[in-house]
Amino acid sequence: RVHNYTWDITYQYKSQDCYKKLAITINGMTPGPVISATEGDTIIVNVINKLFMENVAIHWHSIRQIGTPWMDGADGVSQCATIPGDTFTYQFVVDKVRTYMYHSHYGVQKKSGLYGWLIKVTVPTGKSEPFKYDDDDHSIVFTDWYHSSSYEEATKLTSLPFVWIGEPQSLLINGRGKYVCSNLNTNVCDSTNPECVPYSLTVVPGKTYRLRIASLTSLSALSFQIEGHNLTVVEADGQYVEPFVTKNLYIYSGETYSVLVTANQDSSRNYWMSTNEVGRKPETPPGLAIFNYYPNHFNKIPHTIPPPGPAWNDNESRINQSLAIKAHRGFIQSPPSTSDKVILLLNTQNTIQGRTRWSLNNVSHTLPDTPYLIALKKNWTDVFDQTPPPESYDFQNYDIYNVPGNKNSTSTTSIYRLEFNSTVDVILQNANTMNVNNSETHPWHLHGHDFWVLGYGDGKFNLSSDVRKYNLVDPIMKSTVPLHPYGWTALRFRADNPGIWLFHCHIEVHFLMGMLVLFESGSEMVGEPPRQNMGCGWTKSLIKP
Numbered sequence: 001r002v003h004n005y006t007w008d009i010t011y012q013y014k015s016q017d018c019y020k021k022l023a024i025t026i027n028g029m030t031p032g033p034v035i036s037a038t039e040g041d042t043i044i045v046n047v048i049n050k051l052f053m054e055n056v057a058i059h060w061h062s063i064r065q066i067g068t069p070w071m072d073g074a075d076g077v078s079q080c081a082t083i084p085g086d087t088f089t090y091q092f093v094v095d096k097v098r099t100y101m102y103h104s105h106y107g108v109q110k111k112s113g114l115y116g117w118l119i120k121v122t123v124p125t126g127k128s129e130p131f132k133y134d135d136d137d138h139s140i141v142f143t144d145w146y147h148s149s150s151y152e153e154a155t156k157l158t159s160l161p162f163v164w165i166g167e168p169q170s171l172l173i174n175g176r177g178k179y180v181c182s183n184l185n186t187n188v189c190d191s192t193n194p195e196c197v198p199y200s201l202t203v204v205p206g207k208t209y210r211l212r213i214a215s216l217t218s219l220s221a222l223s224f225q226i227e228g229h230n231l232t233v234v235e236a237d238g239q240y241v242e243p244f245v246t247k248n249l250y251i252y253s254g255e256t257y258s259v260l261v262t263a264n265q266d267s268s269r270n271y272w273m274s275t276n277e278v279g280r281k282p283e284t285p286p287g288l289a290i291f292n293y294y295p296n297h298f299n300k301i302p303h304t305i306p307p308p309g310p311a312w313n314d315n316e317s318r319i320n321q322s323l324a325i326k327a328h329r330g331f332i333q334s335p336p337s338t339s340d341k342v343i344l345l346l347n348t349q350n351t352i353q354g355r356t357r358w359s360l361n362n363v364s365h366t367l368p369d370t371p372y373l374i375a376l377k378k379n380w381t382d383v384f385d386q387t388p389p390p391e392s393y394d395f396q397n398y399d400i401y402n403v404p405g406n407k408n409s410t411s412t413t414s415i416y417r418l419e420f421n422s423t424v425d426v427i428l429q430n431a432n433t434m435n436v437n438n439s440e441t442h443p444w445h446l447h448g449h450d451f452w453v454l455g456y457g458d459g460k461f462n463l464s465s466d467v468r469k470y471n472l473v474d475p476i477m478k479s480t481v482p483l484h485p486y487g488w489t490a491l492r493f494r495a496d497n498p499g500i501w502l503f504h505c506h507i508e509v510h511f512l513m514g515m516l517v518l519f520e521s522g523s524e525m526v527g528e529p530p531r532q533n534m535g536c537g538w539t540k541s542l543i544k545p
Ligand SMILES: O=C1O[C@H]([C@@H](O)CO)C(O)=C1O
Pocket: 164, 356, 433, 434, 435, 440, 510, 513
């Protein structure tokens, strides 16, 4: 089956958290429309850029784009962003049952609301999933929301002196939040605006529900909980999880989960669903929604205090939950037992000419004006730095617990070239930022592949003893994984998808600040670039009038 959509991208005034501001919308909506499909279906989306003053590129998060790398929607990598007035037609196959999301991959546009809901890909008839629920499933997407514009924020983060954007004003659940309007004029902030009525999920007492949960926050790591109810985690990033029960689900930007929840509490009232910030000292009130027991009114506010969630700095319980996520025993896809290459990536915050940046092995990455994939295809070696970036750092001597001794970093456009079909291990190592006693959480997302999560640990990775502790028995496969403060995360993937793929911190502003690398493999097998991917940098020379 083919699903065909046409999306108009426009700015609109929205009051998602009661505060009126400009948001980027899809056919007038933020979050955008839900796409439902069955495994093997083709999705065609005509994205018409009706913004007056900025480009657009849409990334189909976790769609591997096997054989369609031109459709990955990554500005500067797979395509030139689409200029105002132009249309880009994305076409790809949803080849795996999963919950997907989509969002802008241009500048910090996701922050302005250009993100989409979920693409729900269901199992074809005849196949089944290893868990049961009574009713239709429900999709819930979390975001964080700023009242300033993305233009202002991008300017602050790239200017001298550097200005930090601070914590978000609101946490949204399915695009709704509640800012405290206080003395603001009701033209600006109106707490009675129906646009900011909390999201409400209606359940019938006794039934079990599947919630498909996604986070597309631009900064915040979150904990999600439903007052008085347990959550059973059954799926993560499209892989079935050996089920486990928890009071709260930690979710990092770029991740998706399915949890089961049974409406087994006192049915005479409603309950709170809440999100709260973890990993950073919160200054943002919790995100709230209503878990509505039928036949109570869906808008009836519970008289209880919303569950506060775990302490923001309880790193141990966050690592423990990460470790608890293992492949379902009936669906284990074993990783290769060894790897052909190991890349260590030390994550540090540094400066380049006074500007705050994030670096990997002391190198901060920038995207060239000409998309990498086209440059590779055309063998334009001047487009990006041909010297490979460092695959390691001074492991013995680097002090991860203190501010970097050498704060200066350099910038590069270089890429990691991986042998096609080889197995690659990446060890992400966290460290102290430029602020004393501070290390942040970074959710790392890989385009074009899923990877096995081999382990997490606290402190500095030990090249001999930690490797022996890798989980090669039942590791979960994911496409986004957290790197916890002062810790390490190890993952393994097979470089079996021809093209060039981003691997980056999914915190949108950290991406802007250089927290990305590129993995190229088998790009010579990719076909010719479609004309619609061109128009910037050197590609102008390819467009004939
Ligand atoms: O990139 C960042 O910069 C700030 C802070 O480190 C600036 O001092 C912060 O919290 C980030 O995540």
